[in-house]
Amino acid sequence: MINNLDDMQKLSKDNMDVMMQSIGAMTKGMQAIAAEVADYQKKSFEESTAAVEKLVASKSLDKAFEAQSDFMKTAYEGFVGEVTKIGDMYSELAKDTYKPYEGVISKVAK
Template sequence: MVQNIDELQKLGKDNLENAMKGFGVVSKGVQAIAVEVADYSKKSFEDGTAAAEKLLGAKTLDKAVEIQTDYFKGAYEGFVAQATKLGELYADLAKEVYKPYEGMIGKLPLAK
């Protein structure tokens, strides 16, 4: 248990510092994720527009199918790559948020 008021105050101060670090990390991580999503959305829109223009210029059905197939293949590969990248960003964010609290586990009265 907490032995005295000084320990209680130090514990409260440590908790507040860790919470502030955590909020900073979350803010930075969410910003990075938002930038990634916005960039992907922009690129996806541009690729779709380019594919639509090519599709309108296709002279034969075979060429139209080829353009559409290429677009869908590229869109799928781009989506998988983006999903992987976002997964890594979320995992990194979770690790960074946890870091300030790692040292506190040993300080808990129940952990002794």
């Protein structure tokens, strides 16, 4: 009975360690994603402000349309690039969060 209790305690400790590693990886990944989003928001705000200033300084309607068109193109390209980057970060987050469980699953499969 005591031998089984010791085994159960060891298994419980091992499972807790795996879970804590997984939670640590998730926390680290979410912090990186949050930092990336904050940086993108700051950059986007600065670019938007510059575009509005350029738009207001336009002397003609053609120049205003050109400034707006340039801004929309760069904003769209920047957004698509950022969404792709954040998607890759979420993919890595999922892999890193799952990684500690690989050893446990291989033990159970045996």
